[in-house]
Amino acid sequence: MLAALASESLHGYGIIQRVAELSHDRVKLRAGTLYPALDRLTNDGIVELDREEVVDGRLRRYYRLTDSGATLLAADLERQRRNADAAAARLAARTTTPAPARRAPRVRPA
């Protein structure tokens, strides 16, 4: 979810779409799951309300990542990158069989 909100502010359906996109359709968020998560992220000061819009009589609230949320996301990405690097280094050190092509680190949808 954090990754979904990293570059721009999104409304509920936008987040669902972006998360599906980022996870290659592995993670399908639903409203009953999305909003409690948003509640928690908002309470923890990681995400904040950006603006409200009414489109076709429907209320849309847009959320964006706060600065502390961005720091948290960066720290987590850094951690995952280091893990991936460490694993790749181990794999490269394997001498008996040729190392398979390095795959891009899988980023957990956040």
Next chain:
Amino acid sequence: MSLEDRYRRLLRAYPRSYRARRGEEMLSTLLDSAAPRQTHPSRGDASDLLMGAIRERLGLHAVPGFAAGLRVAGPVCLAFAAAFTASNWIAGHRNTASTVVAVAWLLAALAHTVGGQRARGLTAFTTGAAWLSTLGVSVVAITTPPLIIDTDGFSSTVHLYGEYVVALMFGLIAALATAAPQTSSGTLRTVDRAGVAVAVISAVAAVALVESATYRVAFNDLVFTTPVWATWWLLAPVTALIVGVVRAVTRRATGGLWATGLLLVPLPMIGLDSFDLLGSWHLPSWSLPTQAPSASLSVMLGAVVALAVLIGATRAATPAPTRDSRMGLAIAGSVGLDLAAALNASIFAISTANNDGPTMGTGWTAPLTVGALLVAAVASRFLPAWPVRGLIGFGLVTLFWVVLDGGNSSLYPELYATMVPLLLVALVAPRSRGASRTGGAFIAAGAAMALFVFPLADGSDVTYAHMVVAPAIGGIVLVPLLWLGGVAVLTGPPRGVAAATVAFAAGLFWALQQLFTLTDSRALAAVIGGGIAVLLIGRAIRRLAAPRTPTAPALPVDAATS
């Protein structure tokens, strides 16, 4: 009715305040994600919303990993319930009621195993139906014992409680789990479906083996067949299943630990049932099955005391408690206050109906306690914290007075003993409007209990009503409720340790209680052994469930990824 109306109707499951804050926004998200010509909410969305509403109402939405834990624990609990009721039937306690219950749970297990993800609705329906039939049968079994007679001519209530309390508790988790968001892991689905089948089959086979070896306990002229060993044998495959499932699926520690907590906290209840069936365990009062309910209350008491200690320790260790643990504590406090008030009021109602004033102390102290606690429970919804705390404190003081004065109050020692820790938790817990709102349901449950027991106590044998009905209903209704509240408290940081400690303390407490009434060293050894086993299993699962990557501040995204 348009799609929008249908979604609006579903959203009504959420508390009013939540709808006011989020309702419109959720509705537009739901409508945005609907397919162009969709007329009905998808089943996935519907169950996701209903589960979300339940979590919101219970205040559990903020608990990391709960849904994941429920998902792991659910099938195991389904296997428990089915295996218990089936083994009970095979062991010879055959009558209409036990047949209905056993068949209902076996059908639910079958629907889960055969239907899997495709037949979630069917699994949810059969599980819910099985739970309701168990509840119905246990109420009938308690209130009208002559209606249910075993093939051996002995009233079934004597044996059946234990099974039913256990089946109700595990069944509740299984039923809740059917509403949890489902996993996308194919491996998990296979493992858990196979696991349910293996657990049920092995339990049934174990009982059949015991039966063919004609293991019987003779007591006076009556001969009882007993599934007692089967009950213990069942633990092996099921524990293996727990460890296997947790290992197979837990990527994140919280989900696995929640599963552990959910599964291990009621574990002492299984032992309770076995001992209850082993005639020698409580020979002196065999004709009155008071041990099972009073032992369940002791388990509850043990859990509350352990939780109170844990809360104290957590508070001392972390100067600023997290929002989650504060919320959990607020729920426990609110539930505790409501339960204590309801328990106290129902005892008072029964005593008044029976005109046995001395049971409740000398005249005026009892109504004072009942009044103070009821007012505190109701006032906690709108008054600030301090007047409510004052009322609780006053209730506690007069409660001691009642016990000291009571003379006869030894009729309800475990009930009074249960109220004290409940009230202590309520006294220290922070207040939360959301948490106390859910408490209304518990008050209603308590009132229903009093109303239900009242006419019965008035019209039937007084001793029977005192010794059997009140504690039994307490055991069946209150234990699962309190235990759910207790699980909510376990959101403090060291969850695995907390869950194992609670289970261990509950077992130990039960042992101590039995020690005071009956000195049976075998039982004590078994209970302490069981407690240690639970502790070790908890530790093992915690290790298995530990994150495989080096620790770092985790992102709070459980709800999103689970």
